[in-house]
Amino acid sequence: MTSSRTEPKYTVPGLSTQDGGKIIEQLRVRLHALNDLSLTLKHIHWNVVGPHFIAIHEMLDPQVEQVRGMADDTAERVSALGGVPAGTPGALVAERTWDDYDVGRADAIAHLGALDLVYTGIIEGHRATLAEVGEVDPVTEDLLIEQLRALEQFQWFVRAHLESSGGALSTAGAHTENQAARSAQQSSTQ
Numbered sequence: 001m002t003s004s005r006t007e008p009k010y011t012v013p014g015l016s017t018q019d020g021g022k023i024i025e026q027l028r029v030r031l032h033a034l035n036d037l038s039l040t041l042k043h044i045h046w047n048v049v050g051p052h053f054i055a056i057h058e059m060l061d062p063q064v065e066q067v068r069g070m071a072d073d074t075a076e077r078v079s080a081l082g083g084v085p086a087g088t089p090g091a092l093v094a095e096r097t098w099d100d101y102d103v104g105r106a107d108a109i110a111h112l113g114a115l116d117l118v119y120t121g122i123i124e125g126h127r128a129t130l131a132e133v134g135e136v137d138p139v140t141e142d143l144l145i146e147q148l149r150a151l152e153q154f155q156w157f158v159r160a161h162l163e164s165s166g167g168a169l170s171t172a173g174a175h176t177e178n179q180a181a182r183s184a185q186q187s188s189t190q
């Protein structure tokens with residue numbers, strides 16, 4: 001079995017195998033993040049309750065489909081660079097650097113508060129990867145920019161439910177998903 005943690009034997013024309021290997025490692029983490037996000041979105045879709053149920057339930061399905069497409073595009077880029085994309089649950093769990101989403105059955109606004117933090121983590125990770133690979137590989141840079149455009153729009157959809165008319169975000173200052181969920185829910189009842 002070939003390890004994807006080693007320098008690839010080949011990569012795309014114009015890149016060294018060393019640079020290709022570095023990009024593969026960066027994209028490997030983004031692939032895990034996107035696969036995790038698609039599962040988290042479905043988890044929320046199945047466990048959201050309350051008066052905003054149908055709006056949130058239906059808002060999430062298109063996001064799931066687009067995020068799954070992003071994961072597919074990322075995995076295909078890893079392959080094109082000469083790497084081996086790891087799409088198994090075991091690889092995701094073993095290699096991720098974040099905790100599992102831990103909000104179960106909850107009010108729509110609570111889930112949106114937690115999801116806001118999830119999107120922040122995904123977007124920050126994508127931006128950090130973009131900063132690492134942008135100078136070396138404009139094709140991967142383009143892929144990440146396209147994904148960021150959609151991910152930031154999804155977070156905007158979520159934040160529209162969490163923002164006051166004065167522009168304050170109910171999740172401001174929250175550091176965990178549970179804190180964000182509680183803050184969002186408390187703000188919605190005031």
